[in-house]
Amino acid sequence: MSLLVLDGLSKSFGGLAALGNVNLEIADREYLGIIGPNGAGKTTLLSVLAGQLRPTSGKIVFDGQDITGWSADRVASVGLVRTFQLMRPFESMTVLENVAIASHNKIRSIPKARDHAADVIDRVGLGTYKDAMSGTLPTAGLKRLELARALALEPRVLLLDEVLAGLVPTERAPIIDLLREIHQDGVTVLFVEHIMAAVLALSERLLVMHEGQQLALGVPADVIQDAAVVDAYLGEDY
Amino acid sequence: MLTTERGRIVLGLFAITVLGIAAVYLFGGKDSNLVTQTVVTGLLLGGVYVLVSLGLTLIFGVLGIVNFAQGAMLAMAMYLVYFMVSSAGINPYLAVVLSAPIMFGFGWLVQSTLMNRLITDVGHSRPLLVTLGLSLLISNTLLMIFGGRPLNVPSPYAGSVQILGAIADVPRIIAFVGAVIVAGGLIVILRKSPVGLAIRAVAANGTGASLVGVNVKRIYAMTFGLGAASVGVAGGLLAPFTSLVPSAGDQFTTLAFVIVVLGGLGSVPGALVGGIFIGLLQTVGSLFLPGSGPLLLVFGMFVLVLFLRPQGLFGANK
Numbered sequence: 098m099s100l101l102v103l104d105g106l107s108k109s110f111g112g113l114a115a116l117g118n119v120n121l122e123i124a125d126r127e128y129l130g131i132i133g134p135n136g137a138g139k140t141t142l143l144s145v146l147a148g149q150l151r152p153t154s155g156k157i158v159f160d161g162q163d164i165t166g167w168s169a170d171r172v173a174s175v176g177l178v179r180t181f182q183l184m185r186p187f188e189s190m191t192v193l194e195n196v197a198i199a200s201h202n203k204i205r206s207i208p209k210a211r212d213h214a215a216d217v218i219d220r221v222g223l224g225t226y227k228d229a230m231s232g233t234l235p236t237a238g239l240k241r242l243e244l245a246r247a248l249a250l251e252p253r254v255l256l257l258d259e260v261l262a263g264l265v266p267t268e269r270a271p272i273i274d275l276l277r278e279i280h281q282d283g284v285t286v287l288f289v290e291h292i293m294a295a296v297l298a299l300s301e302r303l304l305v306m307h308e309g310q311q312l313a314l315g316v317p318a319d320v321i322q323d324a325a326v327v328d329a330y331l332g333e334d335y
Numbered sequence: 336m337l338t339t340e341r342g343r344i345v346l347g348l349f350a351i352t353v354l355g356i357a358a359v360y361l362f363g364g365k366d367s368n369l370v371t372q373t374v375v376t377g378l379l380l381g382g383v384y385v386l387v388s389l390g391l392t393l394i395f396g397v398l399g400i401v402n403f404a405q406g407a408m409l410a411m412a413m414y415l416v417y418f419m420v421s422s423a424g425i426n427p428y429l430a431v432v433l434s435a436p437i438m439f440g441f442g443w444l445v446q447s448t449l450m451n452r453l454i455t456d457v458g459h460s461r462p463l464l465v466t467l468g469l470s471l472l473i474s475n476t477l478l479m480i481f482g483g484r485p486l487n488v489p490s491p492y493a494g495s496v497q498i499l500g501a502i503a504d505v506p507r508i509i510a511f512v513g514a515v516i517v518a519g520g521l522i523v524i525l526r527k528s529p530v531g532l533a534i535r536a537v538a539a540n541g542t543g544a545s546l547v548g549v550n551v552k553r554i555y556a557m558t559f560g561l562g563a564a565s566v567g568v569a570g571g572l573l574a575p576f577t578s579l580v581p582s583a584g585d586q587f588t589t590l591a592f593v594i595v596v597l598g599g600l601g602s603v604p605g606a607l608v609g610g611i612f613i614g615l616l617q618t619v620g621s622l623f624l625p626g627s628g629p630l631l632l633v634f635g636m637f638v639l640v641l642f643l644r645p646q647g648l649f650g651a652n653k
């Protein structure tokens with residue numbers, strides 16, 4: 098059975114259909130890459146799934162439960178967790194505190210939550226920055242912090258919005274390894290990314306979006322051969 | 336934990352204060368006993384200002400609204416203590432301790448039943464108006480129940496003691512100590528408890544907090560409750576030396592607002608340091624300036640800080 102089902106999902110901003118009738122079934126433990134040109138609606142899709150935006154129409158079913166219209170914190174608590182394309186940490190708080198808030202979702206005890214947060218921080222490779230004010234982190238550190246906050250919620254589905262953007266290739270490699278590891282641990286991933294090498298390296302299936310529509314969906318190697326996809330998106334870069 | 340920048344600001348402000356007082360002693364041309372008396376009076380007045388600013392800064396910092404009902408809630412807490420003392424005959428300071436959870440419940444209820452429903456994407460103007468309405472409602476309810484005739488809460492510790500030759504009113508000393516305890520308690524809650532962590536996260540970025548599983552509306556209710564509890568303690572501690580009328584809280588609100596902006600929105604240490612500083616500035620200023628001169632000094636200082644450091648002394652850099 099599918100873990101996540103999007104049934105005729107649409108979202109309009111005024112007259113603009115940022116998402117138009119998306120139908121998608123995502124299997125448990127799947128790694129789904131999502132690509133598309135700027136403004137294709139990728140971020141909007143993640144925002145709707147995370148409960149931040151209410152869909153104009155359509156339904157979201159997670160693990161057999163209709164979660165359409167749930168608040169963001171409730172969605173996060175059941176394990177559907179997103180990261181931000183533009184990182185926004187709680188700047189006046191330390192890295193450890195940033196992550197501990199997420200850990201507290203499942204853990205009441207303060208020392209236990211801090212230990213949990215510290216483990217997650219080590220895992221994403223931010224160990225030396227634990228007590229730094231999060232506002233002082235460089236871009237690569239902020240990306241890792243976004244990941245750490247999401248992981249501390251022990252998600253079943255991770256919605257990743259361009260976690261590699263703004264990183265130089267040497268900074269990307271360890272994050273790509275980490276993402277592979279997270280997936281192998283049993284987390285389902287929706288991976289919005291512009292960096293094709295990473296998308297192709299990690300994705301089991303690939304969704305191409307264009308103007309809020311699904312343009313193509315399938316095995317990555319096939320999808321990128323598709324003439325329509327090349328026209329709409331890959332044309333310029335290829 | 337103090338960041339180094341905050342540390343510098345505290346040290347700087349402390350140095351300015353100490354140097355200023357020393358200068359008044361040395362070059363002010365005033366009798367040194369008079370100066371000592373003025374400093375002690377200023378510190379105690381500062382304690383009062385700290386008390387009335389704490390709840391305001393918390394609510395302002397997290398919910399992003401000025402609580403127009405601050406003054407009315409202060410009066411409400413004073414009457415609550417008056418009621419407990421006059422009807423049950425308990426010690427007013429025990430009544431203060433009891434009024435804190437009652438005011439917490441009141442604040443929590445107001446936020447979760449009224450204001451949370453009005454918080455939408457359109458902004459914070461509607462909850463703001465609710466606090467205005469709440470202010471009128473509380474004042475008039477107090478007027479209806481207790482009338483407009485001034486009442487007073489007798490302190491069992493009325494009287495004064497000598498500090499370095501200066502005379503200090505005991506209820507005011509107790510209020511000062513209470514201010515420091517409430518500020519310290521709030522700092523501990525904000526730094527060390529899961530709820531405090533969530534409150535700070537919501538203050539920094541509400542959307543981000545909701546995405547890590549924080550129920551933002553619950554945190555709003557907790558914050559308004561905590562703010563109201565601080566106001567509750569404040570009202571109770573001020574009652575023994577305040578003439579109790581339904582508008583008794585209003586005299587403090589303008590200066591409380593100045594202190595909150597000065598100290599940085601949402602900053603408890605800022606309210607503590609700012610309140611004491613303003614108290615000192617006002618009384619020491621009165622040695623040299625007649626009439627409302629000291630207040631002009633305070634507002635001059637306020638404008639200067641806004642100009643040099645718009646986020647307030649302890650506000651986060653934006």
Ligand SMILES: Nc1ncnc2c1ncn2[C@@H]1O[C@H](COP(=O)(O)OP(=O)(O)OP(=O)(O)O)[C@@H](O)[C@H]1O
Pocket residue numbers: 110113115133134135136137138139140141142182
């Ligand atoms: N809050 C909003 N209000 C109005 N329009 C919006 C809003 N958010 C997104 N849009 C519009 O919806 C469309 C889809 O935007 P979205 O951010 O989802 O694209 P994207 O695929 O993530 O693009 P990018 O690759 O640049 O991140 C765009 O035309 C955008 O301008």
Ligand SMILES: [Mg+2]
Pocket residue numbers: 139140141182258
């Ligand atoms: Mg985007």
